[in-house]
Amino acid sequence: MRMTARPENAHQARLLKLLRDDGPRSRAELGDVVRLSRSKLATELDRLVELGLVEGAGLAASRGGRRSAIVRLSPALRFVAFDIGATSIDVAVLGGELDVLGHVSEECDVRLGATVVLDRALDLLGKLRDEGLIPQVHGTGIGVPGPVSFRDGMPVVPPIMPGWDRFPVRDAIGQELGCPVLVDNDVNIMALGELHAGPARQVDDFLLVKIGTGIGCGIVVDGTIYRGVSGSAGDIGHIRIDDDGPVCACGNAGCLEAYFGGAALARDALAAARDGRSAHLAERLEHAGALNAADVADALGAGDPEALRLVREGGRHVGQVLAGLVSFFNPGLVIISGGVAGLGHTLLAEIRSVVYRRSAPLATGNLPIVLTELPGTAGVIGAGRLISDHVFSTSS
Amino acid sequence: MRMTARPENAHQARLLKLLRDDGPRSRAELGDVVRLSRSKLATELDRLVELGLVEGAGLAASRGGRRSAIVRLSPALRFVAFDIGATSIDVAVLGGELDVLGHVSEECDVRLGATVVLDRALDLLGKLRDEGLIPQVHGTGIGVPGPVSFRDGMPVVPPIMPGWDRFPVRDAIGQELGCPVLVDNDVNIMALGELHAGPARQVDDFLLVKIGTGIGCGIVVDGTIYRGVSGSAGDIGHIRIDDDGPVCACGNAGCLEAYFGGAALARDALAAARDGRSAHLAERLEHAGALNAADVADALGAGDPEALRLVREGGRHVGQVLAGLVSFFNPGLVIISGGVAGLGHTLLAEIRSVVYRRSAPLATGNLPIVLTELPGTAGVIGAGRLISDHVFSTSS
Numbered sequence: 001m002r003m004t005a006r007p008e009n010a011h012q013a014r015l016l017k018l019l020r021d022d023g024p025r026s027r028a029e030l031g032d033v034v035r036l037s038r039s040k041l042a043t044e045l046d047r048l049v050e051l052g053l054v055e056g057a058g059l060a061a062s063r064g065g066r067r068s069a070i071v072r073l074s075p076a077l078r079f080v081a082f083d084i085g086a087t088s089i090d091v092a093v094l095g096g097e098l099d100v101l102g103h104v105s106e107e108c109d110v111r112l113g114a115t116v117v118l119d120r121a122l123d124l125l126g127k128l129r130d131e132g133l134i135p136q137v138h139g140t141g142i143g144v145p146g147p148v149s150f151r152d153g154m155p156v157v158p159p160i161m162p163g164w165d166r167f168p169v170r171d172a173i174g175q176e177l178g179c180p181v182l183v184d185n186d187v188n189i190m191a192l193g194e195l196h197a198g199p200a201r202q203v204d205d206f207l208l209v210k211i212g213t214g215i216g217c218g219i220v221v222d223g224t225i226y227r228g229v230s231g232s233a234g235d236i237g238h239i240r241i242d243d244d245g246p247v248c249a250c251g252n253a254g255c256l257e258a259y260f261g262g263a264a265l266a267r268d269a270l271a272a273a274r275d276g277r278s279a280h281l282a283e284r285l286e287h288a289g290a291l292n293a294a295d296v297a298d299a300l301g302a303g304d305p306e307a308l309r310l311v312r313e314g315g316r317h318v319g320q321v322l323a324g325l326v327s328f329f330n331p332g333l334v335i336i337s338g339g340v341a342g343l344g345h346t347l348l349a350e351i352r353s354v355v356y357r358r359s360a361p362l363a364t365g366n367l368p369i370v371l372t373e374l375p376g377t378a379g380v381i382g383a384g385r386l387i388s389d390h391v392f393s394t395s396s
Numbered sequence: 397m398r399m400t401a402r403p404e405n406a407h408q409a410r411l412l413k414l415l416r417d418d419g420p421r422s423r424a425e426l427g428d429v430v431r432l433s434r435s436k437l438a439t440e441l442d443r444l445v446e447l448g449l450v451e452g453a454g455l456a457a458s459r460g461g462r463r464s465a466i467v468r469l470s471p472a473l474r475f476v477a478f479d480i481g482a483t484s485i486d487v488a489v490l491g492g493e494l495d496v497l498g499h500v501s502e503e504c505d506v507r508l509g510a511t512v513v514l515d516r517a518l519d520l521l522g523k524l525r526d527e528g529l530i531p532q533v534h535g536t537g538i539g540v541p542g543p544v545s546f547r548d549g550m551p552v553v554p555p556i557m558p559g560w561d562r563f564p565v566r567d568a569i570g571q572e573l574g575c576p577v578l579v580d581n582d583v584n585i586m587a588l589g590e591l592h593a594g595p596a597r598q599v600d601d602f603l604l605v606k607i608g609t610g611i612g613c614g615i616v617v618d619g620t621i622y623r624g625v626s627g628s629a630g631d632i633g634h635i636r637i638d639d640d641g642p643v644c645a646c647g648n649a650g651c652l653e654a655y656f657g658g659a660a661l662a663r664d665a666l667a668a669a670r671d672g673r674s675a676h677l678a679e680r681l682e683h684a685g686a687l688n689a690a691d692v693a694d695a696l697g698a699g700d701p702e703a704l705r706l707v708r709e710g711g712r713h714v715g716q717v718l719a720g721l722v723s724f725f726n727p728g729l730v731i732i733s734g735g736v737a738g739l740g741h742t743l744l745a746e747i748r749s750v751v752y753r754r755s756a757p758l759a760t761g762n763l764p765i766v767l768t769e770l771p772g773t774a775g776v777i778g779a780g781r782l783i784s785d786h787v788f789s790t791s792s
Contacts, residue, residue, distance in 0.1 A: 147758050157758060205625055217724065221617055228726020229601055232758035239720035240754055242638070252754060321720070324635035328613065328721055330624020358636055358648060362543050362553060362628035 005051040016392040024072035026060035080140040083379035091124040092380035102128040113163030137179045139391040141383030143189035191218025193382030203332040210338035213262040260314035278306035315347045319354025326359040337372040401447040412788040420468035422456035476536040479775035487520040488776035498524040509559030533575045535787040537779030539585035587614025589778030599728040606734035609658040656710035674702035711746025719754035726759045733768035
């Protein structure tokens with residue numbers, strides 16, 4: 001397989017990222033942004049065309065003089081994204097501007113281990129390949145549901161991923177696909193997806209709170225993922241709410257995840273169905289044999305008071321933890337995402353209420369707290385962003 | 397007054413910061429670090445000598461060939477530091493390497509307002525000037541005990557600083573001293589002091605927890621102060637510990653500062669003295685008419701069991717909040733500082749015990765939690781670091 005071309009200097013890298021983030025632009029517009037002389041800009045763009053990364057796309061409308069030529073990223077550019085969750089795999093093929101060209105998803109238990117799960121992901125990619133979507137892969141980004149050594153490209157002691165500890169995910173997939181690969185935590189890649197395509201585009205410092213089976217947080221500082229010194233930053237699921245709360249899977253009592261998240265909500269919904277507090281949930285249980293966040297959302301939509309209570313309580317507990325983090329981090333935006341975020345505005349209203357009441361006033365003065373606008377796609381777009389940042393830079 | 401000379405390009409800025417942080421160096425050693433050609437390095441250093449920022453200081457030992465000339469920052473460089481606390485003013489004069497040449501301190505209530513307090517600070521500076529320590533001021537760094545708009549150089553809605561809201565501290569002192577001035581939160585400048593002269597020198601990402609009258613946190617990301625979008629990052633004093641805890645001055649219940657900090661400790665010590673739980677504290681109270689953290693430290697040293705209980709409880713509450721922040725931020729180091737940190741290893745042991753038990757295991761694997769090695773000087777050194785970073789850079 002042909003090696004992926006890379007930019008040769010910082011100007012070329014900047015031009016590629018501009019074209020990725022803002023779409024096709026005239027040479028005149030690019031010149032305004034990058035502040036290169038006309039001849040220097042022409043040299044760099046011509047070189048990017050030679051490398052097969054950029055191509056001409058007609059002439060722009062006149063700005064008063066000669067019409068300027070439009071350039072765009074090569075339509076042949078392809079990034080692959082694997083978003084591996086606790087119970088699902090998403091595989092997508094993206095163009096150079098991180099537009100989703102194809103996206104398949106299936107249920108898969110991450111506890112089946114690295115070999116099985118990655119084989120499934122490659123099978124799914126094969127389906128997209130069969131559709132002719134992938135002339136060449138220029139890079140692959142991978143998210144996994146646990147802590148990652150970003151430098152080594154592998155999960156490290158991931159609590160819910162037996163069989164994955166120090167499995168060389170980056171190197172294995174790199175060998176398979178013959179392209180650059182980067183691996184990161186799934187919450188971090190969701191935050192990158194929001195940075196690329198959500199309301200966070202305009203914000204330097206923000207938090208993405210993912211409420212799925214567990215609860216995690218992506219931290220963006222100055223437009224870059226903050227990972228902490230051992231890659232575990234944002235691991236907020238076991239922050240203490242109360243010393244005498246429910247016992248958590250981690251062994252401590254009163255952690256956030258012992259109160260809320262997909263797992264805790266399923267537990268509480270089951271109890272409510274069984275002890276007669278919710279006829280609606282009892283009916284769903286009888287029908288399906290188990291309950292999850294979607295059942296609670298359904299009960300909520302039907303006006304079930306017990307479901308309402310569960311969601312409000314959950315929002316209050318998320319808000320209690322988030323209020324502290326907002327005081328500490330003073331973000332410009334908080335985005336709520338993940339499967340349980342499907343509980344929507346009831347959950348959001350409760351989170352907002354607690355954060356706005358309990359955080360430092362200066363930190364909440366202009367703080368939007370919103371639901372994601374990218375449910376289902378933030379992860380794969382973020383995985384594309386991760387690897388394209390790498391491929392579109394000079395250092396390897 | 398003569399304008400302060402500034403470096404003219406990034407190479408000169410880098411050389412000045414190296415000489416500030418590492419002290420006098422031979423031209424050969426500097427060449428190894430900055431990777432400039434011998435002639436280019438000579439040009440830049442000669443220009444810094446012309447600007448009066450650098451001077452020659454003899455010859456280095458031979459490294460095999462001709463002996464290389466040693467250069468150092470000009471001994472005439474002077475930075476002024478004002479560290480304004482809730483109840484004290486520290487004023488220091490620093491040399492180019494941020495060595496403390498003179499340091500005076502006095503009690504002063506910040507609630508007297510900006511004009512009175514800044515006049516007192518200038519009076520204290522006058523004393524140092526009379527000692528002949530200040531041929532010329534090249535820049536002044538100022539810390540104040542509240543939130544600051546760093547861009548505007550002024551406090552913004554500071555809760556414990558009546559009369560300071562939007563007072564133009566930077567511009568007023570700049571006009572008075574005729575030099576560049578920067579203003580920041582006092583906890584941030586302590587963190588910068590640790591970054592310059594404490595164990596944090598080797599660490600990119602760390603937290604400095606200041607336990608004084610209140611409790612605040614300085615956040616360093618990648619060697620730079622993280623201030624948040626409105627300058628209030630690190631405002632951790634009102635993070636919730638319990639919904640049904642003591643009522644806090646902020647109006648909420650169960651905030652960290654309602655449990656611990658200088659003010660809460662004085663309150664609890666007074667109660668212990670009055671209701672007969674501590675004969676030692678009762679005796680101090682009778683003697684002094686009031687109690688503070690130093691009295692509790694004294695009682696602790698004398699083996700008073702009630703003092704021990706108060707300090708352990710306080711450490712536990714700090715630890716509960718810090719455990720969450722360590723999980724979230726995954727720092728490489730936590731430093732405990734401030735007046736109450738004088739309670740020493742009893743306090744530290746309790747904080748460590750809670751953090752190591754409750755934080756995410758990956759985040760505490762290699763996490764040192766230590767007492768400051770710079771009690772009393774971190775603030776003024778940090779204020780010098782703040783302004784010298786500015787003066788030793790090209791952009792103004």
